[in-house]
Amino acid sequence: MDARARVHRAARDAHVTIEASPTTIGLGGETVRFVGRDAYRSTVAALREEGYELCVDVCGVDYLGHPGRDLPEGVTAERFEVVVNLLSLSQKARTRIRVQVPEHDCRVDSLFELYPGAEAMEREAYDLLGIEFVGHPDLSRILMPEDWEGHPLRKDYGVGRVPVQFKEAPGPR
Amino acid sequence: MTTGVRDSSAVRRVPSEEPLTALTSEGSQELLRRRDTPPAQLGRESGAVLRLPEGPVLDPGAIDVERPEDETMIINMGPQHPSTHGVLRLMLELDGEFVLRTKPVIGYLHTGMEKTAEELTYVQGATNVTRMDYLSPITNELCFSMAVESLLGVEVPERAVWIRMLMSELNRMSSHLMWMATNGLDIGSTTMMIYGLREREMILAFYEKTAGLRMNLNYVRPGGVAADLPDGWQDDVEVICDTIDARTYEYDDLLTGQPIFHERMEGVGGLTAEEALALGVTGPLLRSTGVPWDLRRSMPYLRYDEVAFDVIVGTYGDNFDRYAIRLNEIRESVRIVRQVVRRMPPGDYRAQDAKVTPPPRGRIDASMEALIHHFKLFTEGFRVPVGETYTAVESPRGELGMYLVSDGSAKPFRLHVRGPSFVNLQAVPLLMRGGLVSDTVTVISTVDPVMGEVDR
Numbered sequence: 309m310d311a312r313a314r315v316h317r318a319a320r321d322a323h324v325t326i327e328a329s330p331t332t333i334g335l336g337g338e339t340v341r342f343v344g345r346d347a348y349r350s351t352v353a354a355l356r357e358e359g360y361e362l363c364v365d366v367c368g369v370d371y372l373g374h375p376g377r378d379l380p381e382g383v384t385a386e387r388f389e390v391v392v393n394l395l396s397l398s399q400k401a402r403t404r405i406r407v408q409v410p411e412h413d414c415r416v417d418s419l420f421e422l423y424p425g426a427e428a429m430e431r432e433a434y435d436l437l438g439i440e441f442v443g444h445p446d447l448s449r450i451l452m453p454e455d456w457e458g459h460p461l462r463k464d465y466g467v468g469r470v471p472v473q474f475k476e477a478p479g480p481r
Numbered sequence: 482m483t484t485g486v487r488d489s490s491a492v493r494r495v496p497s498e499e500p501l502t503a504l505t506s507e508g509s510q511e512l513l514r515r516r517d518t519p520p521a522q523l524g525r526e527s528g529a530v531l532r533l534p535e536g537p538v539l540d541p542g543a544i545d546v547e548r549p550e551d552e553t554m555i556i557n558m559g560p561q562h563p564s565t566h567g568v569l570r571l572m573l574e575l576d577g578e579f580v581l582r583t584k585p586v587i588g589y590l591h592t593g594m595e596k597t598a599e600e601l602t603y604v605q606g607a608t609n610v611t612r613m614d615y616l617s618p619i620t621n622e623l624c625f626s627m628a629v630e631s632l633l634g635v636e637v638p639e640r641a642v643w644i645r646m647l648m649s650e651l652n653r654m655s656s657h658l659m660w661m662a663t664n665g666l667d668i669g670s671t672t673m674m675i676y677g678l679r680e681r682e683m684i685l686a687f688y689e690k691t692a693g694l695r696m697n698l699n700y701v702r703p704g705g706v707a708a709d710l711p712d713g714w715q716d717d718v719e720v721i722c723d724t725i726d727a728r729t730y731e732y733d734d735l736l737t738g739q740p741i742f743h744e745r746m747e748g749v750g751g752l753t754a755e756e757a758l759a760l761g762v763t764g765p766l767l768r769s770t771g772v773p774w775d776l777r778r779s780m781p782y783l784r785y786d787e788v789a790f791d792v793i794v795g796t797y798g799d800n801f802d803r804y805a806i807r808l809n810e811i812r813e814s815v816r817i818v819r820q821v822v823r824r825m826p827p828g829d830y831r832a833q834d835a836k837v838t839p840p841p842r843g844r845i846d847a848s849m850e851a852l853i854h855h856f857k858l859f860t861e862g863f864r865v866p867v868g869e870t871y872t873a874v875e876s877p878r879g880e881l882g883m884y885l886v887s888d889g890s891a892k893p894f895r896l897h898v899r900g901p902s903f904v905n906l907q908a909v910p911l912l913m914r915g916g917l918v919s920d921t922v923t924v925i926s927t928v929d930p931v932m933g934e935v936d937r
Contacts, residue, residue, distance in 0.1 A: 335631045335870040361758045365871070365882055367897040374888045376867050391884060393871055393899075397758075397774055404871060420521070425761025427525065428907050429899075436595070445521030451588040451936055454510050460596055461895075467596070 330380040338393075338402035342383045348407045349417040352392065355403060356422055360394040363423035364402075366430055367391050368409075368437035372463040387411040388439055392419070392426075415440035436461040512555055512572035512584040515548055526574075526582040528914030552576060560589045564667045564922040567932030571909070571921065578917050583910040587903075590936040598896040602862030603629050606893065608699045610883075613898060614934035615696060616659050619645075619652040620876040622701035625896075627782065628872040628885040629703040632865050635837055640828040641705035646783045647718070647821045648691075648700065649874075650814040654725060655684040656877035657807045657814075660929050661732065664804065667926040668745045673735060680728055683721050690717065704838040705831025718822050726815045729808060737808070743801070750912040750924040752798035760911070761904045764879025765810070766928060769795035769802035776875035788820045803927040810877075836863050862891035878902050878929055898937055902930035 329343045329351065343351045352363075369389045371377060379385055388409035395402055407416055418441035419426040430441040431450040438459035441447060449456060458465050515523065559570035568589035574582040598609050610625045611618040623645055630637060637645075658681040665673025685695040690711050692700040700707050711717075736742045752762075754770040767774055775792040777785040793809040795802025831838045839858050840851035865887040873882040879901030886895040905928055912924045 335868065336872065338871070362763075363761050364763075364873070364880060365884065365897070365899040367884055367899075369886055369895045369897075374886075374894055376889060378867060391869075391897075393882065393884070395880075397772065397779070400779055402871070423761060424525070424759050425904060425907055428903065429761075432903075445519055445525060448510050449588075450510065451591040453588070460593060467600075 330382050332380055334402075334404055336402065338404055340404045340406060342380060342406050342408075345407055345409065345416050348390075348405070349419070349422070351405060352394070352419055353422055355394055355405075358396075359398050360396045360401075360403060362395040362397060363392065363419060363426050363429075364395045365391075365393040366419065366426050366433060368433040368439045368461075370437055370461060370463045384408060388414060388437065390416050390433065390439060409439055414438060415442050417441070418443040420444055435459070438462060510586050510588075512574060512582065512586075514550070514555075523582075526584050526910055528583070528911040553581060558921065560586075565925055566663060566930060569906075569925065569930060569932055569935070571925070573913075573918070573921065575918065580913045580916050580918060580921060583913045583921075585906050585909050587906070587932070587935050590932045592937070594937045595896055595898060598893055600892065602891045603703055603865060603893065604858060604862045606896070607702050608697075610896075610898070611697045611699055612933065613900065613937055614876060614878070614881070614902070614931045616931050617652050617656045617877050618697050619648045619701060620874055620881055622699065623649055624872055624874045624876075624881050624883050625885075626701050626703045627874065628870050628883045629865060631870045631872060632868050632885065632887050633703070633837065633863075634866075635704055635832050635834055637705055637832055638829040639826045641830050641832070642783050643821055643825050644706050644710060644830060645701055646785070646788075647710075647818060647825070648688075648706075649783075650817045650821070651684050651687065651718075651721070653877045654721075654811050654814045654818075655681045657811050658684075658725070660807055660877075660926075661811075664923075664926045665736070667922050668742065670736065670742070673732070676728070676732070676735070680725050683724065687714075687717050687721060690714075702831075702838075704834060705829070707831075709830040710825075715822050718818060722815045722818055722822075726812060729811055732808060737805075745920075745923055746801040746804055746927075747799060748797070749800045749916065749920050750927065752908060752912060754798070756911060757798070757908070760907050762879070762908050764876070764901050764905065765803050765806045766879065766905050766908060768793060768806055770798035771796055776873060776880060780873075782874060785817075787824075788817050790814075790817050800923050800927045803929075807929075864889060864891050865893075873899075876901055878931065878934070879905060898934075900934040900937060902928075902932075903935045903937075906930050906935060 329341045329347065332340045334340045341351065369391060370387065371385065371389060372387055377385055386408040388411065390407040390409055392405040393402060409416055416439065418430055420443060428450060430444055431447060433439050434441060434447050435449040435451050436459055448454060452460065512526065554575050556573050556575060557570065558573060559565040560568035570586040570589065572584045572586060573580050594609055594613060598606055601609055607622045607625055610621040613621050658677045662674045662677025665677060688698055689695050692698040692707060752766065752770050754772050757767045757770045757772065771794050773792050773794050778792050790813045793806045793813065795806055835854045839855050844851040845855050867887055867889045869886045871882055871884045873880050881901055882899035884897040885893055888894040909924065909928055913921055916924065
């Protein structure tokens with residue numbers, strides 16, 4: 309997407325209300341919303357205004373090699389998906405937001421400004437899946453060593469490729 | 482080898498004066514000098530919770546970026562430190578005896594359990610997740626089993642549900658007792674440590690009698706539980722309840738009214754409800770701020786809506802509130818367990834679905850089908866319909882959630898675990914803001930992180 313199209317799309321999405329996104333009901337009775345990357349942050353912000361006080365979980369899923377994925381109409385399947393689980397204490401309700409993230413431009417907006425508690429979870433998703441969160445204050449690895457190569461939870465990551473990979477150890481690289 | 486984010490803008494580098502050993506680094510995980518730290522991160526390490534509607538907010542712009550370095554000192558606490566409950570590493574910036582900034586550095590116990598889960602079948606999966614939060618194994622298994630069952634659409638027999646409740650409440654007691662013990666040790670009360678471990682031992686012995694193992698039980702499995710309760714279990718559980726209930730009042734005598742204990746706990750590590758919610762904190766940490774949020778009550782699972790118990794909340798959100806909540810939750814768990822003993826229904830302890838649960842041992846010798854089912858289950862496992870589910874239970878540390886994605890095969894496509902202590906650990910810089918070095922020990926202790934779950 310070039311810059312002009314991006315600006316155009318952002319302007320269009322500024323008016324998108326959160327009802328416009330395709331919605332299904334999850335197995336636990338929670339609402340599942342499929343939003344585009346441009347509307348992701350604004351949707352979460354709107355839900356936060358609606359009373360979703362707690363950002364319970366942010367995680368990424370690599371759907372490489374999962375052909376039969378169930379997506380509602382109007383949602384284009386991409387390789388990665390960022391899944392956010394929000395919880396409303398006042399309404400005792402959960403909402404799940406699923407964002408499709410393409411492989412070639414693996415980035416979404418960070419939720420740090422809305423929910424400071426998303427910080428560690430976004431770092432984890434970045435560390436293990438290589439999804440970049442734009443606007444995150446300290447996007448460094450959290451679980452793996454800081455000089456680790458690759459993102460282990462990706463489906464094309466070679467398990468057992470390097471037996472031990474530490475700073476001082478002479479690796480096969 | 483993947484390339485998605487390897488372009489230059491994605492790679493963050495630390496300033497050049499700190500040479501890196503490898504070019505692949507995305508940035509240091511450690512506490513950097515003030516002028517090398519981005520403002521938002523500096524605020525975070527200083528304990529700021531940004532964008533609060535009200536309440537005390539520390540403005541990152543107001544933090545002294547150019548503080549002379551001979552005034553402060555960055556020290557390292559852990560990962561090998563007796564009071565960090567495992568391999569938690571904290572980097573502290575100190576001004577004399579006061580903590581200015583804190584950064585938890587984690588990952589020393591990362592064993593890739595989420596990746597391992599993708600390689601194990603659903604039958605084997607419970608053995609994997611039970612090792613995450615090693616102080617409350619039942620809760621992990623329960624969450625995993627409930628997630629798998631919700632995708633499968635399997636109905637669990639009533640007795641299995643009540644057995645699960647019994648075991649998870651016993652687990653809450655043993656986990657909180659362990660917390661009382663380690664917390665006692667952290668503040669110098671060795672007696673409390675011995676007491677806590679002594680009481681926990683009773684519960685572990687009951688586990689051994691029921692499941693054959695003391696920890697990492699693999700007792701709750703998709704479709705039910707692994708074995709029925711042993712003969713005479715009511716008496717064992719009664720003894721456990723009576724003893725522990727009586728001994729919680731001994732802890733009152735030992736700690737609750739003790740002046741030294743008060744000095745260490747009261748008013749230390751305060752947290753407000755707004756801050757807790759913004760940071761995603763759950764469990765006793767959230768309840769200590771006065772928010773009555775307990776999944777057992779608010780979003781009941783199993784049969785928690787049919788038993789009477791109180792949700793314990795605090796007022797000030799300090800260390801003492803968190804202590805009082807855990808102590809009283811032991812008593813509430815005793816209450817629940819006593820009701821479960823009274824109401825335990827007869828029946829089967831696992832679903833009689835040959836595709837999900839193994840046949841009884843006796844039938845394997847007699848029935849060809851049973852033999853085939855048994856063989857298929859333990860070699861191939863069962864297939865789970867395509868779908869996604871998020872299941873959450875109230876673990877002793879907060880909301881334990883599992884996001885399970887199935888692609889229709891016998892292994893999970895993705896299992897993400899939302900560890901409560903992983904998220905709760907984010908409150909540590911805030912709790913330590915302006916505190917003393919000696920208070921860090923009690924703060925870590927009352928946050929109660931279990932590193933097996935933080936790092937997974």
